[in-house]
Amino acid sequence: MLSVVGLSFAALLLTVGALTLESNRAEYDYYKYHPMDEISSWMVQMEKDHPDMVTMVDYGRTYEKRTISLLKIGLKTEAKKKAVWMDCGIHAREWIAPAFCQYFVRQILHAYKTDDKMAAMLTNMDFYITPVLNIDGYIFSWKDSSTRLWRKNRSPGPSGDCYGVDLNRNFDANWGTVGVSSNCSSNIYCGTGPISEPEAQAVAYFVGSRKEDFLCFLTIHSYGQLLLIPYGHPNFTASNYDELMTVGQGAAEAIWRVHGKKYTVGTSPDVLYANSGSSRDWARLQEIPLTFTFELRDNGTYGFELPEDQIQPTCEEAYSGALHIIAYAHDKTFNGAAAAAAATLWAVLLAAGVSGANLM
Numbered sequence: 001m002l003s004v005v006g007l008s009f010a011a012l013l014l015t016v017g018a019l020t021l022e023s024n025r026a027e028y029d030y031y032k033y034h035p036m037d038e039i040s041s042w043m044v045q046m047e048k049d050h051p052d053m054v055t056m057v058d059y060g061r062t063y064e065k066r067t068i069s070l071l072k073i074g075l076k077t078e079a080k081k082k083a084v085w086m087d088c089g090i091h092a093r094e095w096i097a098p099a100f101c102q103y104f105v106r107q108i109l110h111a112y113k114t115d116d117k118m119a120a121m122l123t124n125m126d127f128y129i130t131p132v133l134n135i136d137g138y139i140f141s142w143k144d145s146s147t148r149l150w151r152k153n154r155s156p157g158p159s160g161d162c163y164g165v166d167l168n169r170n171f172d173a174n175w176g177t178v179g180v181s182s183n184c185s186s187n188i189y190c191g192t193g194p195i196s197e198p199e200a201q202a203v204a205y206f207v208g209s210r211k212e213d214f215l216c217f218l219t220i221h222s223y224g225q226l227l228l229i230p231y232g233h234p235n236f237t238a239s240n241y242d243e244l245m246t247v248g249q250g251a252a253e254a255i256w257r258v259h260g261k262k263y264t265v266g267t268s269p270d271v272l273y274a275n276s277g278s279s280r281d282w283a284r285l286q287e288i289p290l291t292f293t294f295e296l297r298d299n300g301t302y303g304f305e306l307p308e309d310q311i312q313p314t315c316e317e318a319y320s321g322a323l324h325i326i327a328y329a330h331d332k333t334f335n336g337a338a339a340a341a342a343a344t345l346w347a348v349l350l351a352a353g354v355s356g357a358n359l360m
């Protein structure tokens with residue numbers, strides 16, 4: 001009798017222990033902004049929680065010698081897969097961008113279990129997602145209120161009395177021509193040469209070494225509610241400009257259906273300002289067909305300091321927009337051009353909550 005009671009007590013202790021362990025691992029809050037150490041731990045946790053789907057890949061080092069990592073997400077198959085690129089946080093102060101990359105990862109890891117379309121996409125393509133590319137700058141933007149609006153990386157300029165290169169002016173795409181400054185104290189300082197910066201090098205080498213695999217290249221920024229297509233230089237037009245505009249407008253419609261927010265689609269010179277050396281333009285020059293810059297909420301009321309209560313709706317709508325583009329790219333490659341139109345319908349159904357993809 002005593003031994004049975006003892007045994008039950010031991011079992012009870014084990015159960016309580018397990019429950020405590022479970023509840024101690026608090027749910028990650030996707031609707032708050034997180035400092036870099038929490039995002040790094042989250043990445044490790046994603047790999048631990050989904051060992052069959054998620055691999056963490058280190059692919060570079062920042063100026064201050066921090067490791068740049070991405071999450072490679074997909075179903076393991078024997079076949080050679082195509083790929084989707086997404087990076088967030090190339091500009092330090094645009095905090096909604098890393099929040100979106102994390103939300104996107106969570107959503108696709110839930111969606112594929114119930115959504116055949118997502119399962120097909122994760123079978124045919126691997127998603128390479130960098131939650132924070134400009135890690136040094138992001139950490140600096142968390143330092144105090146005086147550094148909150150830092151944009152660039154943290155490498156020192158030629159004379160050592162100013163800091164930071166605008167990484168989105170540093171890529172090898174009409175580098176140093178329009179919409180840049182050669183003054184290191186400028187927010188749009190383009191560096192001493194194309195891909196002079198280690199963070200830009202990391203992307204250029206990683207993507208460049210397997211560029212024929214990538215169907216889409218999505219780089220996430222804020223703010224302005226825009227979907228920008230190549231090119232930033234007004235003298236150049238993408239060979240698939242019409243396709244990019246059509247797919248972009250479909251994505252803007254998918255975004256609008258979620259919370260009624262209007263996103264404008266076009267080239268940088270047409271809807272924002274001319275620029276050169278962006279990663280989006282570089283990716284298009286590598287023959288990656290569908291390259292877009294997302295400028296998330298808002299339109300300037302809060303600007304880079306978007307309140308946390310807007311993280312969820314911003315992520316929900318941008319998720320629909322991103323999936324529209326990704327589904328189009330997928331269907332064009334794997335189901336033939338005719339099926340690409342079906343992707344539009346799927347995105348609409350998804351936004352309307354018909355698909356299981358947004359059942360959380």
Ligand SMILES: [Zn+2]
Nearest residue numbers: 091094221222
């Ligand atoms: Zn930006």
